[in-house]
Amino acid sequence: MVSEAQARPAAAVIPLIELQGLRKRFGGGLSGQPEVEVLHGVDLRIHAGEFVAIVGQSGSGKSTLMxxxxxxxxxxxxxxxxxxxxxxxLxxxxxxxxxxxxxxxxxxxxxLIATDSAHENVEMPAIYAxxxxxxxxxxAAALLARLGLAxxxxxxxxxxxxxQQQRVSIARALMNGGRIILADEPTGALDSKSGAEVMAxxxxxADAGHTIILITHDREVAAQAQRIVEIRxxxxxxxxLTQPAGAQALAAQPVPDTALAREDRGTPWAADLREAxxxxxxxxxxxxxxxxxxLLGIVIGVVSVIVMLAIGMGAREEVVARMGSMGVTLMYVGNRxxxxxxxxxxVTLEEVAAMEKLPGVTRVMPMARDPAMxxxxxxxxxxDTIAATDAWPEIHDWPVAEGRFFTRAEDHDLAPVVVIGDKVRERFFGEGSGVGQQxxxxxxxxxxxxxxxxxxxxSTGHNRDDVVLVPYRSGILRLFPVGRRFDPHxxxxxxxxxxxVHSVQKAIEALLRQRHGREDFYVYNSAARLLAEAEAKDSMTLMLSLIAAVSLVVGGIGVMNVMLMTVKDRTREIGIRIATGARQRDILRxxxxxxxxxxxxxxTVGVVIGLVIGAVLVAWSVPMVFSASAILLAFGSAVATGLVFGFMPARTAARLDPVVALAGE
Known part of the structure; x- marks a missing residue:
């Protein structure tokens, strides 16, 4: 019985490798170097299963051809x-x-990669596969054992x-199947005994069906091949070549389906990340x-962010705690x-009534506030629509210019009355007062x-005359429903x-803490206090941001520098990885x-050192407040620095020319 492959004419077998008019030039163009042509119209056919030796002297172009x-x-x-x-x-x-x-x-x-074991060197092509x-x-273990390196x-x-190293490289060549073995002077650096073992x-x-392409200048080595191609x-x-083209293909190793090259989705993310x-x-x-x-640059940057932010937040908290004694008599109690x-x-109306009975409290006014058409x-x-009580003019020292303010009785009876600011009057009534209008x-x-x-x-630039004031109960019921009946904003x-002020603030905090069982409220001083706090916070944040930015940029420059040096030091390793099948994105990653x-x-080291320094400063009575968000910000910024400043060296590595990289030291 004759198989279809045996019955097919030899000339019909597609060559595994076919070169037609192949030329290779170096230099010229933008390189500024004179153009040199190394290969001059090479024509060559190699079929699957052949053992071919390409022989030539140094400078003949055989390595370029390989x-x-x-x-x-x-x-x-x-x-x-x-x-x-x-x-x-492709x-x-x-x-x-x-x-x-x-x-x-x-x-x-x-x-071979010097820092990897023989086993790891052999495994490499399979990682990228x-x-x-x-x-x-x-x-990998089986291949090494087969080659006597168990x-x-x-x-x-x-x-x-x-x-032994050459046998490791042969094992690596076979890791993904090695249908075609490209051997460049495989015995050139070996003694005669080791060279004989490699040729064996x-x-x-070759007997197992692998296609062997042997590049050598030694004619005795070349003579061991089935076919000798001389290049000069x-x-x-x-x-x-004496036998009919394609006859060797019948016993050859199966050739990979080249259509799959376009469907390659890359190395599994987890495996590639582990290797990286x-x-x-x-x-x-x-x-x-x-x-x-x-690492020192990164550590300094992270430590500066953590410690400086902790000092800044501690100072701000201290300022907030002491601002109650700055002569301001108004405080704002809210929910959080x-x-x-x-x-x-x-904070309920019952608690508002309880606050009014505290020692040192003159007036208490519940409020609701929201924009309304x-x-x-x-x-x-x-x-800007505000629901307030009849205590508004006295608390804010803000008298009525025309008409009157609404009364407590109107507030109690949910009367639909309103007092407007001067800008509102001007907007709607021009020169008129608007009193009596609906x-x-x-x-x-x-x-x-x-x-x-x-x-x-x-002081913030907000015009306080752009205001509409309604009785508290009317506003809550008609304009600002908050889910709990009449509870203030x-x-x-x-x-x-x-x-x-300071004692009243503490009394309010104690009262609400006792009633709530937790601090889900805030007690702020008046607008001047809030403004001073905001200005202090902004100035501190800006200063600390600049310090952190400078520190992290310095650390990032150090990362970029060391990665560029790493790429230079590991140029040959990059070439080896590319030769064994690494994609550009594998090297980049x-x-x-x-x-x-x-x-x-x-x-990580910066976070630990930052916390230790903070603990020492706390022991020296320096006010500090450590924030989990600040620590995460510092750590995240460090990692982001690695991404940003590591990208350029990584891209440089990914774009290295394989031939140049393999020739690197």
Whole structure:
């Protein structure tokens, strides 16, 4: 019985690799270097299962040809088809897929990552292929055992002989299948015995159906191949192919489906992140001094944010605590959520009545306030509408200019009356007083009974004459329903004199704390106090923000500097990762992860040191308030610094030319 593949004419078999008129030039253009053509119109066909030796002297172009065959470099001109697919049409990630799934590289210089064990070096291509951790570990161990390195797999390259390192590189080439082995002078750096062992391994792989492309200048080594292609001065000058093209394909290893290159979705996020963190941590340990100096900048930045914000908040709290004795007689009592979380508190009218009975309290006025649409005739305007009691003029020292203020009886009877500010009068009635006229507030008619005297703008720029005042109960019922009947939005408390403000404030706080069982309220002094507090807070925040910004920028510059040095130091490692199938985004993610890990470590150390310094300052009676949000802000800013300042070095690493990177030191 003859199979379909055996019955097919040999000429009909698509070559695994087909080069037509391939040229490669270096220099020229914007480089400023003279243009040099290394390959001059190379034509070559290699079929699956062949053992081909490309032989030539140094400078003949054989290594350049190998880089193009292995998709590490692109041709300047001509066509390269892999299994019928034009490689020129593939993007960077698709070329990475091809290197990962089809090729396995065996270099003269081994190109193993010095900080990784033999086992980790072999595992690398499978990481970028998305193989599970257990599966790739087992496969790497099996490959090393097959090559006689079962007892060496946890050693690093420097602890292995040259022959052992080359066997590790062969195992790595086979990790994802290694259908095509590209061996660049695999015996060049080995003694004769080790070289013979490596060639024996290549023969075994060829017998198993792998396509072997051997690059060498040694004709004795080349003679061991089934086919010898001679290259000289960038041109093929000899080819020993004697059997019909494509006959070898019948026993060859299966070639990856190139259509899958366009469907590659990349390495699983978790696996890639684990590898990136492992590599980052190892790099930090290897360069301890440099890492420590870089961390110092991040630590200083985080410590400055935490300590300075704690000092600033402590100073502000101290100012707030003492401002009650600054001669201001008014306090504002309102609702808020407790600091530990929970529902907003409610100060009731019963508690307002209880506050009025406290020693040192002269007047207490519940209030509700909200913008409301006011209409008169054809004029409509959203005014600052306040529901208050008849104590308003006395508490605020603000007399009525025309008409009268509403009475306590009108407040009790829910009378629809209103007193307006001078700006409101001018807006709706022009030169007239408006007293006796009816206005719509919301959808409710109110009669104007008075106009307040001109008060002018306060220190914040808000014009206090743009106000509409209604009786408290009428406002609550008709305009400001709050869920609890007649409970105020906030309450104004007037102390007898400036000397009793502090004691009155403490008495109010004690009363409400006793009734509520928690601090879900606030007690503020008058508008002047609030303004002073806001100004102090703004100034402190601005100063601390500048300090934190400068510190973190300095730390970020240190991160960028160390990452640029890391990229330079690990150029060859980057080239190795690219050669084994890493995509640009894999390299980008790895180095960004390293910079983030660096700043995370610095941020953690900074938080610990900041808290220790804070504890020492507290022991020295320095007022400090530590905030979880400030600590998270400091840590988050450090991590963000790693992302921002680590991006440029990471992008530089991701865009390295594979050939240049592999040649780096």
């Amino acid at each position: 880089n193009i065959l292995g998709c590490l470099d692109r041709a300047s001109e001509g066509c390269y088809r892999f299994n019928g697919l034009d490689v020129a049409e 993007g960077a990630d698709e070329l990475a897929w091809l290197r990962r799934e089809a090729f396995g590289f065996v270099f003269q210089g081994y190109h 998305g193989m599970g951790e257990a599966a790739r570990s087992a496969r 007892d060496k797999m946890h050693l690093r390259p420097a602890q292995l002989s040259g022959g 391994l290549l023969h075994e792989l 001065d960038g041109q093929i000058v000899g080819d020993s 963190f492992r590599s980052a941590w190892r790099s930090m340990r290897t360069h301890r001094s440099r890492t420590a100096l870089t 959520s407790p600091q530990g979380g929970g529902p907003v508190g409610v 006011v209409r008169y005739g054809n004029v409509a305007w959203e005014a 206005m719509l507030i919301g959808n409710t008619p109110f009669m104007v009974v008075g106009v307040m005297s001109i008060k002018g703008a306060d 906030y309450t104004v408390v007037q102390a007898a004199d400036s000397g009793s 790895q180095f960004i992860t390293e910079s983030v890990l660096l700043t995370m470590v610095g941020g």
